[in-house]
Every structure is written in C-alpha cells, then in structure tokens.
Amino acid sequence: MGHHRIICPQCRREFSGYALSCECSSLLKTEYTNSLELRSLPGLWKFLDWLPCQNPLDTKVGSVTFRSIGLGKELGLANLFISFSGYWPERGAFNLTGSFKDLEASPTVARAQEAGIEALTIASAGNTARAFAHVANNTGFEVYLIVPKSYLHMLWTPEIPSEHIHLLTVDGDYCETIEMAAEFCQLNGITPEGGAKNVARRDGMGTVMLEAAYTMKRLPDHYFQAIGSGTGAISCWEMANRLRSHNWKGNPVLHLSQNFPFIPIYRAWEAGRRQILPDDLQNARECIEGIHAVVLSNRNPPYSPTGGLYDALSTTKGKVYSVTNSDARKAGRLFEALEGIDILPAAEVAIASLLQAVESEYVNSTDHILL
Numbered sequence: 571m572g573h574h575r576i577i578c579p580q581c582r583r584e585f586s587g588y589a590l591s592c593e594c595s596s597l598l599k600t601e602y603t604n605s606l607e608l609r610s611l612p613g614l615w616k617f618l619d620w621l622p623c624q625n626p627l628d629t630k631v632g633s634v635t636f637r638s639i640g641l642g643k644e645l646g647l648a649n650l651f652i653s654f655s656g657y658w659p660e661r662g663a664f665n666l667t668g669s670f671k672d673l674e675a676s677p678t679v680a681r682a683q684e685a686g687i688e689a690l691t692i693a694s695a696g697n698t699a700r701a702f703a704h705v706a707n708n709t710g711f712e713v714y715l716i717v718p719k720s721y722l723h724m725l726w727t728p729e730i731p732s733e734h735i736h737l738l739t740v741d742g743d744y745c746e747t748i749e750m751a752a753e754f755c756q757l758n759g760i761t762p763e764g765g766a767k768n769v770a771r772r773d774g775m776g777t778v779m780l781e782a783a784y785t786m787k788r789l790p791d792h793y794f795q796a797i798g799s800g801t802g803a804i805s806c807w808e809m810a811n812r813l814r815s816h817n818w819k820g821n822p823v824l825h826l827s828q829n830f831p832f833i834p835i836y837r838a839w840e841a842g843r844r845q846i847l848p849d850d851l852q853n854a855r856e857c858i859e860g861i862h863a864v865v866l867s868n869r870n871p872p873y874s875p876t877g878g879l880y881d882a883l884s885t886t887k888g889k890v891y892s893v894t895n896s897d898a899r900k901a902g903r904l905f906e907a908l909e910g911i912d913i914l915p916a917a918e919v920a921i922a923s924l925l926q927a928v929e930s931e932y933v934n935s936t937d938h939i940l941l
C-alpha cells in the first residue's frame with residue numbers, strides 16, 4: 571500500500587486530506603514511508619507506492635523513455651534518452667490529450683476522490699483543462715474549467731464531452747483567468763485544484779523521472795525541460811531526491827528553458843536572485859503574445875518558495891536558457907526529421923536548449939541525458 575505523509579518542509583507540520591499549503595508558504599511535500607515496489611498496473615500506476623492516492627483510476631496514462639538514435643547521433647551524444655508524454659501507441663504512450671498534463675490530472679482526481687472531494691476548479695491555458703476534462707469524462711468526477719476565451723481552440727477532448735465538464739471562459743489573459751478562478755472557488759465553495767501546490771500533481775509528473783530511471787537503470791546526469799511554471803522540473807527534482815534517498819546514485823543537473831521574449835525565470839536566475847522582480851515581467855502581455863510555446867507563459871511561477879524552482883536549480887547547479895521562436899521551430903523540425911514524430915512547441919524549446927548546451931559544452935558526449 572502507498573503510505574504517505576504530507577508535510578511542510580520548513581516547519582515540519584503534517585497535513586491530511588487535500589491540503590495545498592502551509593502558513594510558511596513553502597511547497598508541501600509528500601513523504602513516502604515505504605520503498606517503491608513496481609505494481610503490475612498500466613502506465614504511471616505501476617508507481618502507485620509513490621503516488622499520494624491508494625486507488626488507481628482506469629487510465630493508461632504515463633510516460634515512456636527510450637534511447638534516442640537519430641538526435642543522439644546527430645549531436646554526438648551516446649546516452650541521450652527521450653521521455654515522451656504524448657500519444658504514440660507504437661511506443662506504448664497513451665496520453666490521449668497529447669501532453670504530460672495527463673500525468674498530473676489522473677493522480678489529482680484520485681487524491682481528491684479519496685479525500686471526499688466531489689469537484690475541482692481548474693484554471694488553465696489549455697493543456698491542463700484538456701487533461702482534466704478527459705479524466706472527468708472517464709470517471710464522472712466534476713470539473714469546473716476556467717479558460718481564457720482566446721485559448722478555447724486548445725480545449726478539445728478525445729471523446730464526446732460529458733455533463734461532468736463545466737466550462738467557464740474569461741475575457742482576459744491566463745493571469746486574469748487564475749484570479750477569476752480563485753474568486754469562483756470562494757464564491758461557490760468549490761475546491762481549487764492547486765497547481766504546483768498540489769502534491770498529487772507533482773508526484774504524478776515526477777513519474778517521468780521514475781520511468782526514466784527504471785529504463786536507464788540509473789539517474790540521468792542531466793534533465794532538460796522547457797518551463798512555464800516549472801512544476802514539472804520541481805517534480806522531477808523531488809522524485810530524483812526520493813530515489814537518491816533509496817540508494818540510487820547521481821544528482822541530475824536541471825537545464826530549464828524559457829521561450830524568448832517571455833523569460834522571467836531566466837532573468838532572475840541569471841542575476842542570481844531568489845525573487846522574480848517586476849522588471850523581469852516588463853511588458854509581460856506583449857511578451858506572452860510573442861512566444862511560440864504559449865503554454866510557457868506563467869507570470870507567477872513557484873520560483874522563490876522553499877522547495878521551489880530556485881532551490882531545485884541551486885542544489886543541482888542547474889542552468890536556465892532563453893530560446894528564440896526560430897531556434898525552437900528549427901529544433902522541432904530537426905527532431906521530427908531524426909526521430910520520426912512531431913512534438914508540441916514547448917518540447918521544441920527544450921530541444922533547442924539541448925542544442926545550446928551541446929554548443930556550450932555543458933554536457934559531455936557520454937553523459938546520461940534525459941530530454
């Protein structure tokens with residue numbers, strides 16, 4: 571059984587149910603008292619021991635990791651591994667909504683159901699709402715999706731939408747949508763899903779690191795990801811630390827990328843600051859409109875809090891990259907030509923950052939790299 575405690579890493583207070591935050595404002599963390607035994611379950615549910623829920627949903631969501639042949643050869647990297655969290659049945663990837671958000675939505679709904687919660691509110695720019703809509707269709711769990719009107723085209727479901735999906739659109743940007751969602755939760759007494767603060771979301775996403783480590787039979791030396799909020803990067807860092815505490819060797823360096831001109835985390839990290847300042851977010855609206863990977867547009871990422879991105883980058887001696895639209899598109903075309911699958915814009919940004927890292931010799935040809 572998956573035995574876990576939810577604690578505040580700063581004051582060590584313990585929480586129960588669907589807790590999302592402590593007064594300390596550090597990110598709550600799950601501590602698993604058991605070691606990880608792989609289950610005979612599909613997708614990410616085989617890691618149920620290290621998910622904050624007991625009952626798997628009837629889904630096959632999960633990530634797959636495979637050794638790159640084409641791109642690795644092109645870049646002279648002998649041990650380049652690719653984590654894929656989309657839909658690619660030939661490779662065993664069944665995320666029907668096409669993004670890693672499926673990894674977050676399923677454990678979140680399982681956790682909420684076990685805590686006696688009947689509905690969640692989700693503010694999203696697209697991918698997350700899509701993933702939760704899909705889970706709602708499959709489980710009958712109620713979701714209230716709050717989405718900017720201009721991003722509506724990103725909200726589709728693999729099946730005919732059921733009555734369990736409630737959609738509200740906001741005439742504003744993602745940031746205003748988040749504010750509206752908070753108000754909606756308060757007025758209607760519906761639990762907010764929680765975003766980066768939600769341990770189920772982070773541990774679900776952290777299964778990317780578990781899947782990779784079990785495939786590679788070791789922890790990677792480097793982990794590359796494009797970030798909006800950076801929740802995925804925090805999740806993989808946390809999961810690597812769990813594996814380390816169970817005698818797995820290594821400490822993956824985080825290589826995180828943002829899409830120029832919207833690069834607040836890049837600016838703060840380059841300046842050696844723990845805080846994102848208003849200057850880092852100057853002309854945010856115009857900058858967001860100018861980026862290729864629109865999902866990388868979070869204005870309030872969990873960068874500063876204890877256990878957040880700054881800590882993850884500091885303790886892994888990580889790097890942050892700024893990637894232009896044309897470099898991202900170029901990297902995407904290269905990937906499709908060499909690996910035979912088209913990818914989402916955010917993944918193109920991550921690949922462009924790997925090209926920068928190779929160019930700058932931040933990685934060695936025999937290092938184990940997870941992309």
Ligand SMILES: [Zn+2]
Pocket residue numbers: 578579580581582583592593594595596
């Ligand atoms: Zn605390």
